[in-house]
Amino acid sequence: MVEINSSDIIASFDVDAQNCFTxxxxxxxxxxxxxxxxxxxxxxxxxxxxxxxxxxxHPVSAVWVASKENPQLTPLSGHANSDLYWNLHAVPGTYGFELLEGLPAVTDYDFFVWKGIEPDLHPYGACYHDLADTRSTGVIEFLRDRNTRTVLVGGLALDFCVKVTVLQLLQAGFRVIVNLSATRSLTEVTEQQAMTQMREAGAEFINSLDELVFSSQSVKEA
Known part of the structure; x- marks a missing residue:
């Protein structure tokens, strides 16, 4: 069980829950x-x-688009904010770009981030536009301005964009709870590596929302 103070301000974060990652x-x-x-x-x-x-x-002209000469997941050099080659994905206007069926329209969220729009940018986390975590997308400031303490995180994929977003939120001082029922990973190996990294940084994990308990005093404060 994971305990949350009932007075805490909570945010829910859908990280890259798009058709292209399914x-x-x-x-x-x-x-x-x-x-x-x-x-x-x-x-x-x-x-x-x-x-x-x-x-x-992402634009079709992105520098990181994989090819026969540069297969997916091979290192990319010469670009500070793109580190690996990837299959082309999430091109605006395509089916892959769209959110999963059943999720709200983007305008119904309280704050929304589009990332990797420039051809030489391929960030993983949703909190910064660059790999060095210096150019904010504004979501951290949005949450801080509303006195958010706890962030429930899900989305795709756990072992890449979700992981980096979680680490960025932790670094910013939020309590982060990863909802494993609301995320999936590319592979079991990278999932375990990602979970270890997130846990060591302070993230907490639940298998489902049934493991959340709301009380007048959270474990963190006890």
Missing amino acids: PLCPEELPVPDGHTIANALNAQAELAHWRVASKDA
């Missing part, structure tokens, strides 16, 4: 069962005061 788009970056998390994301949002989200939004 088997619905097999030529992009399909995460096994990635298309099944919308209900879990909606359920965690019911517990939150604020719902925020992000989308990858």
Whole structure:
């Protein structure tokens, strides 16, 4: 069980919950069962005061697009904010760019981030536009301005963009709870590596919302 003070301001974060990261788009970056998390994301949002989200939004001219000569996940050099080659994905106007069926329209979120729009930018986390975490997307400031203490996080994929977003939120001073029912990973190996990294940085994990307990005094304050 994970305990939350009932007086805490809570945000729910949908990280890159897009079709391109599911088997619905097999030529992009399909995460096994990635298309099944919308209900879990909606359920965690019911517990939150604020719902925020992000989308990858990439141009077809991106420098990191994989090819036969430069396969996916091979290192990319010469660009400070793109480190690996990836299959082209999340191009605005395509089916892959769209949020998962069942999620709100982007205008119904309290704050929304589009990331990676420039051809030489491929950030993973939703809190900064660059890999050095110096150019804010504004979501941290939005949450701080509203006295948010706890952030429930889900989205795609756990072992890449979710992981980096969680680490950025922790670094910014938020309590972060990763809802494993609302996220999926590319592989089991990278999932375990990501969870270890997040846990060591201070993240907490729940398998479902049933493991959350609201009380007058949280474990963190006891």
